Structure formats: C-alpha cells, structure tokens
Amino acid sequence: MAPRIVSSVSGSVPGSYRQELLVCQFTDMMNSKGLVWSGGNPFSFTLPVLLAQLSVAFLLSRTVYILLEPFKQSMLSAQLIAGIILGQSFFGRSNLSKQLFPPGGRLPLETLADFALLFHLFLLGIRVDPSMVKKTGRDAVAIGLTGFVLPFTLGIIAAFVVPHMMEFDGSIQESILRIVTINSLSSFPVITSLLADLNILNSDVGRTATLACSVNECCNYTVYALLTVMSSIIRHKQWYAMYYVAWATSLFVLYRYIARPWMLHVARHMPDGQPLKEIQFLSIMITTLMCGFFTELIGVPAGIGAFIFGMAIPDGPPVGSYLVQKIDTICTGLLLPAKFAVTGLNTDFFSIAANNSALIYSAVIILGYLGKFTGVLLSALYFQTPLRDAVSLALVMCCKGIIEVAIYIILKEDQMIDQEAYGLLLISMIVTTGIARPLLSFLYDPSRRYSSYQTNSVLYSNPKNDLRILVCVHSQDNVPTIISLLESSNPSRSMPISVFVLNLMELSGRAAAVLERNVYRGRLTSMRSRSEHIAKAFSYFAQKNEGVMSLQHFTSIAPYASMHMDICTIASDVMANILILPFHRVWEIDGTIGSNLPAIRTVNQNVITKAPCSVGILVDRGHIAGNLSILPGNTLFRITVLFLGGADDREALAYGSRMVGHPQIGLTLVWLRLWDHRKGFEEAPVNNVESSIDSDMISHFRANTIGYESVTYKEEMAKDAVGTTRVLRSLEEACDLCIVGRQHAPDSPLTLGLTDWSECPELGDIGDMLATSDFQFSLLVVRQRPPAGTGFSNRYTLQPLASSHGVVTN
Template identity: 35%
Template sequence: MAEWFMGNEMSGTYESTTKGENICHNPHKMNSNGFWDATDIDDTFKFSVPLMAFQLSAVFFVSQIVAFLLRPFKQPAVVSQIIGGILLGPTLLGRVDSRIDPFRYSSFDSLASLSTLGFMFFQFLVGVKMDPSIIRTSGKKAMTIGILALVFPLVWATYSSILLRYLLDMDPTARRMVYYVGAANSMTEFPVIATLLTELKILNSELGRLALSSAMICDLSNTFVSLTTTSFKVGEGEILKSLWAILSCAAYVIVVVFIVRPALFWVIRNTPEGEPVKEIYIIIILVVAMISGIISVAIGQHVLLGPFILGLAIPDGPPLGSALVQRLDSIVSGLLVPLFLTTSGLRTNLKSITLTTKSLAMFVFMILLSLVAKFTATMLPCLYCKMPFRDSLSLSLIMNAKGIIEMLTYNTWMDNKVIDDEIFSIMVVTVVLAAGTISPIVGALYDPSRKYAGYRKRNILHSRRDAVLRIISCINEEENVPTTIKLLEISNASRESPIHVHVIHLLELVGRASPLLISHQLQRRTSSSPSRSESIINAFRYFEQQHKDVVNVQAFTAIAPIESMHEDICTLALDKGTSLIIIPFHKRLGANGTMDLGQNAMRNLNKNVLDRAPCSVAILIDRWNVGGSIHVLPMQAVYRVGMLFLGDADDREALAYANRMAEDPSVKLTVVRLIPSSGVHGLESERILDDMVVKDFRLNTMRNTGVEYREEVVRDGEHTASIILAMEEANDLILVGRRHSMDSPLVFGLSEWNEYPELGVIGDVLASSDIHNRVSILVVQQQAILD
C-alpha cells in the first residue's frame, strides 16, 4: 500500500481553525444538561457525546444529499462523500459563520480516530475478500499488465522527479515531495478497482476479471515493495535496525501462516455444513485483528499492515470469510469508511490553492505524468494481445482509478507534516476528478452485452434434428433440481440427437472480492458429507448415469454478485454454443399451495438473462416438487404436456421444443392454437411464419398417437383465460411463448393484471397466485436475431 512509503504514523489528530479561532472542549465531560442549562446555544456541543453524535449525523445527511444530486451524473460514492466533507469544512461552511460550524472544535481528533479505526477494519476485510490464489490462474496477460502498471510508472516517476529536482530550483519540502507525489499516483489499489467494478456492475465480466487480477498482482507487489521500503526507513540508515525490522515482519507473517491460519481451518472444520460460525470465534478474530494493528506499529510498520495480512490468512467465502464480511461490512463500508472519506474532505481547504506557485505547477505536472505512464503501461500490453481498442481503453482508465486508499495516503502524509494544506487539497481534488470522470467514461465505453448480440441462430427452432441439443440449466437452490431433471428427461435425448447439459449452481458472492466460475469434474468420488453444490452435482451425475450415451452433463458453480451474475450465464452460453437457457422462476410453490414471496434479486437476474442472452431462454415455474427431496423425482407413466399457440416468434420456439418432447414415448402432447374470431391480425410476415411452423409440426406428428392438435376460435382475453384454466386442469406441464402483440384480441384485457412482465401476458396468468393446480409452466423466449 502506498501509504506505507511515508512511515507508520497516522496520528488522527486534526486541528480545525476558523478565522483564527480554535474552540476547545473538555474531553472528560461526556454529556451536557441540555439547552436549558446552557448560557449559549452551542454550549451543548462542548461535550463529547452530543458533539460527536451531531457531527456523525451532519456527515451522513450531507453526503447522502450530495449523492442524490450527483446520481444523474453516475458518480461513484467516493465522490459524494469527499465533496460532502469539503462542503462541511473550511472551504464553505467554516467560512460562513464560525458559530454554525460544528467541526471547529478540537474534538475533531475523536471523529478522525473513529474513522481511522473503521479504516483498519476495512483493510482487514480487504484481506478477507482478496484471494491471492487467483494469481496462479490469472494468465500471462494479467500478470504482465499488473507488473508493468506498477514498475513502469514508478520508474518513470523516479526518473522524472530526479530530473525536475536537477532542473528546477525548489524549496526542500517540494524537493522531498515531488517523488512521493509521482509514486502515489503510480499505484493501483485492489480495493479501489474492486469497488469501481462493483459499482459499474462489470465485476464478473471478461474485462472485470482481467482488471481485478491485474490490480491484485499490482497491489500485492506494491505491498511487498512498501513493506521493504518502510523497514529500511525504520532503520534510519543503520543496516542492523533495518534487518531486525525485516525479520520481525517475516516472523509476523510466519506466525499468521503457520499458527493462525491452521487455527482458522480448525474453526471451519468444526462448523457443521449450513450452520453459522459460533459467535465466540467471530469475536476472537476481531480482537486478534485489533491486536495485529498494535503489533504492526510495534515492529515499525503501518497500523493497517497487520490487519491486512491477517485478513489474507482467513479462508474467503463461506462459512468463515462470509460470516466476517456479513457482520462487519454494513457498519464498516456503510458508516465508518464514508466517515473517513468525509473527514478527509473536511480537512480540504480549496481556498489554500493559490494557482500561482511554481511548486503547484510542478506537482500537477508530476501527477499527470504518472497517470499517463500508467495509462501507457496498461494500454500497450492490451493492444499487443489484440484486445479491442474500446476494451483496452476502458482497462487503462480503470487501472488509473483513484479512491479511498489514495485518500489514506494523503492523510498520512498530512499527519506526518510531509505536505501542507495546499498540496493536500490538490491531491484531494485529483482523486475527485479521477473518480468522477473515469466511472462514467468506462460505463459509456464498455458494454459487456455487445458480445451477446445474436448474428447466428442459436435456438431450438433452427437447430438440426440430428444435432446435439445444448442446454444451460441454472439452479438457485436444491429444490429446483427434481423438476429441472424431469424437464430434461422428457426433452427426448437420443443417439441421433443427444443432449449436452451445462448445469450452473448460482451462489451469491459473499466474503470475497473476486468472482469465480468453477468447473466440476462429475467423475470425482462422492463425498461422505457433500456441500450444497456437491449435492446438486450428485443428482445430475445420477441423471447422466441413467441416460448413458445420450446425455452429457458438465457442472459449474458461479459465485458472483447477483447484479452481474447474468454475465457468467450468458458468457457460458456463448462459449458452449447453447440453444436454450433454463432459469427457475424466483418464486416457488409452498406446501400450502401458495407461491412464496420469492427473491427480488433473483427476479432481476432473470430479467437480465432475458435481455442479454445469446440464445433462447425459458423460465421454469416449478409446481411439481413441493418440499420433496433433491434425489426423489416424480415418477408416473405418462406426462401430459400442453402447448398454447397464439403466434409470433416465442410461440414458434415453444412449439419447436414441444415437438421434440412429443417424440418421447412417455409424453402425451396437446397443442391448442388460438384463432381470433375477428379475423386476421398482426404482421402478414409473422402469420406466414406461424402457418409454416404449425404445418411442419403437424406433418412431423401426424402418425404420433400421443399428440393432439386442435384450434379454438377466441373472442377476447376472457375467453383465452377460460381455455388456460381448462388446460391447467388437464396437464402436468404447459409451454407458452413469452411475448405477444398487445394489439391482439387474444390477449385483450389480460395485460391489466400483469404482475410479472418477465413471464409475458399468458405466462403471468398461468403463474398467478390464485391458481393452485400443481402444473408446472415453461415460458419460452426465442433468441433475438440481428439482421
């Protein structure tokens, strides 16, 4: 971390003066007697507790108001929090009237100490979320970018600072600071990059994974360099002292790796599957994190080094890593880190920037020089690896992102009297400008959904009858498995047209910063106490064994933020050339016959898949398996499948899937085509395609006694609803298309009660909560083809 270059002090003592006034309070007086006992209205705030409570409230509300005002400009949270502090500080509020400035008291050091403690736990969580093992699998591209993005700007900053000190006449402070200004802007910090990618919702995109791996390599390399530099600084030129400082750091790392980490694995082994980690273990770990900060200071390092290394030793993900993140993240990231950023803004005085000094021009030049050097160091390897120019440009901007770690560095320098108010304010403005411009520019440049645009036909309707049918099946929870397997079972896998199933178990990213897409080998020996993913894989392994030579299953586990989990699904569908993605509906039928409340996050995931998928998509509404075991599949001699055909592309795709199912001897298929009584409607080209597909279906099934086709003349949407009700009572599974023309008399009036737009009008009627039939529903959307 760059802040370790300048030593290990971070005093947290802030002096706040306004118009030459410094008003002190007695830190031993905690609570006042209120306004009624005060001679002046601000006497109440000369006591510690009400003062700090008022300062925290002011910081929170002002930063939230600024965030609301900046929302249309797509600004990251760090910008609003720093600007909120600037508005509350000497730049604005401190110059209006000293009597209304709640931060003029010398108690500001208490607020800063609290924010620094929060930052220590933030660094601890950064270590918990960071998975250094991904460096081994990051590839040469990420390794090259990560190392070059550190070494080239750092060397360039060193050379430029030496050249400037030789060419220009500078005062001693400026001569000392010119290198550190360049070096600080040469760093790429993993937490900053991870936060930016999360806010842009591209964390698990192809570019996001590359940026995250490169930033981790750069940050860990920077940490090693900083640790070594600080150790030599502690020695103050004495080799023996420096050697002892390095050895003490090595001893601390050895204790953490060989004593603390095995103890943490012992905690995990003694935590039953699915059970939370005991409260006492969490408390002990948090206490050890604070002690590790004390040890860091004792061995001459920064107070944040110990918690960071301890966090790296904690196994990420569930149960331990996710438990720590869930307990700490809301208070640390939601309150204490914003408090740190806002207090940094409070220290910023834009009035101190004179814009006339030679030193100011030199510092601005060094900042720009470092940013250009890092931009070049990232851009050139990307272009050499033949990355698209827009992606290369986006990655170069991402690696130049600034945020909370840079603010920590500048605060440390300010505390150590290395820089003055003017340089500190310039640095803060640099962070705000970098964070405020890079985020919206990258959001405009990089659109991960571009690669999913459909120029090739990847759907069931246009697949050859003798070709492999490739399906992606998404599983949210174990209860989705039986119905999904039954659907695959009646999809008529055969030697002429086998089915390749790619199963993805979807897990929310908790307790780690890096998303994962894990490929499982189904031939691996079954564990005696399988995890959730292993239980799902075992069920599909059994399904594959039952259908040898006609079914092939490959299992994956996707661990990613739900907001961007569709990237893993769509990317896998594109790579595997699948024709259909099956995703479960976000609600499930309960044992009492009613739909549960569901998860809105999973609903948004379904919507994202529908919008971006490079192939056809089907939403499966499960009403077969109600509280059943993952291994118990519903068994019956005949499965009654109904298909409601109104017309348009989605219905044609659903009919193609139903046509395939009809070839299975255990399936009895009923297709009902609805025809408006008012005559023809819609586009003539769509009607021609509908007639062609229906004609082909009837020719293919004319000798199949298990298929029934009939046409119903329908007056309006109410008549359509009555036919739907009759089909529900007569079938186990109903296939419908998702999208229909709203001008059609077949759906007239039905859209007024549309609760789930992602299911379409007919799918919404079938899934309505007032219908209690145990019939499952498959809502099909055909791939959108670009001309």
C-alpha cells in the first residue's frame, strides 16, 4: 500500500464566535516508521513535526536572544519576537512554515505549550511569598496604589470619553475595561524577574519595587474579580456571579487549610541538605496537575490553579528551591518557547487596521503606561526618593512579562478581546519593556550610594572608638576561621571591637531578596536553622568577650551577581572600618584544593571595587581554625605582616598592629625593600612622598612596640621579583598567617613580572602568589579605600598602631 503523504485534512466550519478550523487527523500517522528512506515526507507525521517545531522554536528564540542581549533585552522578549517571526506577520505565510506548522500539527504543539506554561506558572507561584504584603511600608503602599489607581482612572476616563468623540463598534466596550484593568498591573513575578535580570533585585529601587508591585497586584486582582462579578450580573447571569464567588472561596480553602499546612509539614520534616523523597516529589507534581484539572473544570485556565498551589509551597530551601532546580531547566528553558511560538503563530499584525477601534485601543494603552509612570514617579518623589531613582522605579513598574502575556492569551481565547487589541497589547509590551531595560541600566547605578559615603578604614579610624568589623559568612565552615581571626584582633577595654555578622545565602526558589536583622520566632526552616547555628557560635564568642565586644547579626538572601550590594549596604549603614570575605577556594588538610566556588569569587571581586571601607580576603588553609588556632591557648600563633609599601600595606600593618600584646600571638613585621635603597636611589616625587609615609609608619610601629618580646622586626632586601620570591619562601618556616596589602608601588622592580602568572587578580601580585599551593600558611589580603582628601598628617593615622600600649606624640 502506498504511504499517505498527509497526516490530516482541514477546512473551515462555523464556530461559537467565528469561523473555526476543523482538522481531521489520521490516527495511524503518529511516527514516520522510517518511511523517509523510501521517499516519504517526515512532516506528514505528528511526532517528527512536533520535535521539529520544538527544535526550531528553541533555536530561533536563543538566536534572537543572543542578538538582543547586548541591548539588555530579556529572554521573554526574545521568545516573543521569535514567535512573531514564525507567525503570520512574517514567515508564517511561506510554504516552509506551512509544512512546519500544518493545521494537524498545531494541536499537539499547543497542548505541550499549555503544559509548559502550567508548570512555569507553578514555579512562579513557588517563588511568591504572600506574607510580603504585611512587610510593606507607607512608601511602598503609596507607590503600589498610585501605580494602579492613576492608570486605571485615566483608562476608565478614556474608555467613556473617547467613544463619544468617534464612531466605534459597541462590542469593544467591555474589551476596553479588561484592557484598562490588565494594563494597570505590575506583576510581582514579572518585576522581580526583571530586577534579578538587571542585577538590582536587592538594591534600594529593587526592594521598593518588589514591595510596591505586591500591593499593585493585590489591587489589580481584586478589581478584576469585581469586574467579572459585575459583568455577570449585568448580563443577567446572577447564578454565574455566585458560581464565581464559590469558586474563589473553594480555592482559598484549598490553599489555606489543605495545601499550605501539608507543604509546611513536608518542609519541617525534611533533613538538612537532603532532597525530597521520590514519593513526595511525585505527589506534588500530581497535585499540580489535579489543581489545573480542577480549575479547567470550572472554566478557569489550568495555569491559575497551578499558580495558586505553587504559592502554598514555602519559598526558598528546602522544598521551594529543590522544586525550582528540578523543573525549571526542562520546563522553562526547553518547552516554554513553544508557548510563544504558538503565540506568534496566532498573531497577525497585518490585521491591525487604521480604524477607530484601533485608535481607541491605542489611546487606552498609552494612557495606561503614562498614568503608571506618572503615578509611581510622583509618589516616589513625595517620599524624597532621588530623581534618578524615582525615574528608574517608574520604569521598572511599567515593564510587563510572562504573566501579562498569559492573561492576554486567555482573554483572546475567551473572546474578551479581539485580534487587534491582542496585537496592540503585545506590541506595546515589547516596545515599552524593550526601551525601559536599557534605560534602567543607564540611569540606575546602586553603587552611587557607596561612592558618596565617607569611607572608613582601620588606619584612619579614631582609636578612642571601637573597631567596627563586618564579617561575611557563606557557610558554617567559615565560622571557626573568622572567630579565630576576630580573637586575634585582640579586643580589650582600650581597643574594643564591634562585630557585624552577615550570613550570605544564594537566592534560590524565591522571587524576592531578603536583607534583615536576624530574629528567630517559632519553628525554624532549614534556612533559618543554619542562620541560628551561625548566630549561636558568634554569640558564644561574644559572651566570652563581654564588655570588650558587641555583636549584631544580619542575613542576606540574594543572587550572587548582586550580593555585593547587600554587603556594601551593611558596611555603609554600620560604618564598618573593615570587612572580611572568605576566599572562594576551600583547602583540604593535605594542601590540595577541596572546592572552587566561582560565584563567591564574583562576589569578592565586586566588593573589592565598590566597598565603602577596607576589605580583607581571608584564605584559610586550616591554620586559623585548625589545630594551631589561637582559641585553645595551647600554642603560639605566628602572624607575619609583609610590608612592601603603599596604602594597602599600611592598612595591613594598622590591622596587624592591633594584635600586639595578645598573649597567644607572635607578630613579625617583614619590610621588603629594594636592595639599593640605602645608596641614595632617587625615585619620582610621588614615590618619595609614599616612601616617606611608609618609613614614618614603620618607625612609629617600632617605637611603640619596644619591650614586646612577641614582636619581631626584620628588613629584607631584594632587587627584583626573583628576590621577592626568595623572601616569600623564607616566610614558610615560621608563619601561620600572613597579612599583606593587595596593591603596592606601581611598576616596582619587586613585583615586576609577577602579574604574568596571576590567577586571582583580586588578591594582588603578592597575594596571588601566596594563595597558590606552593605555600601552606593562611593569608589575609587587605585592600584600603582611604577617605578622599586625607593624607598622612591626619591626627588619627598613627594612633591605632599604639592605642593599646601608649600613644607616641611628636
């Protein structure tokens, strides 16, 4: 029997609202069965067509994204544009597109696309924290309300005024009300995704926008529900209004009294660091499908049910982050582009005519965007937000995303808006969001807050005040090392310290970033349990040093790409003199690299360039927190300060000088100098000033440490980098911790050529060499950010070197 060359036939038939396409499918044309070898057409079979459609949608969307990424465009915009390219507006009219997307091949694609959207909305629901609404302040409430009320009011006015100015089809009146409502929306999942994409989620603007859009979304959905009920009553379908209320009530009961308690129970009983059991994971997946099935039965899109069930799952670890990690890549990355391919196939921009209805739609949409921008801008300025930040916030709140697209599709499928309105909504969304994203990158720089801050350091601090140290903790393994370093800082009544512990966690399985002072109430999740363990360890250390040390705890949950913002924010708020960062490599006892965490390295690099205070990167090889720790008090902990000259080395010496007098610390200062320094070697005038400052500081240190047997001073001579390497290797004999500055004199023969093999530039030339496996001692690399306009004549410059054992005056 000759093989069939088609898998289906189609034709137009009258439908409920318009002419519909009727497709007759052959049931035995699912897969090609290898007929391609006998001259058959693979596009005549359902499965090959579906696989080709998915491949083309994915590859085209990724290609468009690569082209648009330099212009700060999102993956969503790229997927929409790719879908439009495949649709009737461009290649959808070609024969190749008709073969790739035949009438019989659209139904499987649309079904799979709706399946992908259902699980994507489920993941968005997981990331939502409904309790955030309770945390909003007056400014966020006002911004969220005005961002909804003003565009909604302007849209309603336009909906009633414009029709009196021109003739139009009366059937679009209800469509306009739907457009006005949806156009006033600033969706929480969309805004937080945008902020995370631009790496400003945990900035000042990002936090305000996150809270404001949660208020805006609550207002929007409330008004939309009321409009739906009123529309039902006006159409003389009171029973439908009651049906809608009963549906909403049943969903609330399901969420509040069944799904949420179940998910909280699962989260509480999950062992730390362990994934969900297979039966638990499959139960959640089946429940998601059942929620979609239930909402479909009552006439609501399946994605809404999945989204509501997603909100019942606690965001973040252990459950939320695990589900997002398990589902996100395959669902959002691979299958979701199919939804936008379908969206583009059903979009025909040539159907938008220059008629009165299109003008009315355009006027309502434009007024909505203008109203939202103006409302947010005025509210932000009222609460004394800087103008650039207020404009940036208004642009953020005007952006649209996946939630709005899903709503547009639902409205179009339910015939609540026509093809013209649908096309105009998509165009306005792509254009507005496409313009806003690069403008935000240009206008808003969160680091401006830190650049205007009066920077602090150890060297320039007032010895009468406490030394303020911000320590960053990525894991519980960092805790013993940092506590030992704090102990070596020698807190005393004459030199007290204030310690601020910032517990850093990656944002995973939730949408909103968190920066808060640690407060523990009730039963703890795995995330808070970890924070509590860290807090208890530092609190125990503070109790041992009561009266000479104060302690505060903070927690930051943020993406690694913008985590430095939280670190710099806390550093500026607490006026830290120095902040300590763990190195991104973890060393094993035998000296080999145990783990390498590039994301933490990115955090360190960003902090180094933007911190408002001095920064120390701590490389621990087990000497600080291991058997040679100073906490047990059984052995002398040997610390070497390596001094080559320059601001960073002076800061390192200022910090090292605080350790003088600690009964368990032996401090050695090694001054590495050019071998012909005593022969009258003349340097540039700037270097002469720097050399004079270095010499004076060394002299004051030596004068103020006379009589301390635990303090040793050495001078080493070298004429090039080879001599420097020889000196560094000699430190191995009697050093547990080396403290060195990050940068030294530029173009110095002592470091010339060392950068050719630099692996970690954030540690500087010397620090990078000492952090290799050739050396076994631990390392603290210090970088100073001196206050602008200060010099060595500052009255506080030398005092920290001797504040615990008498101040030398001139």
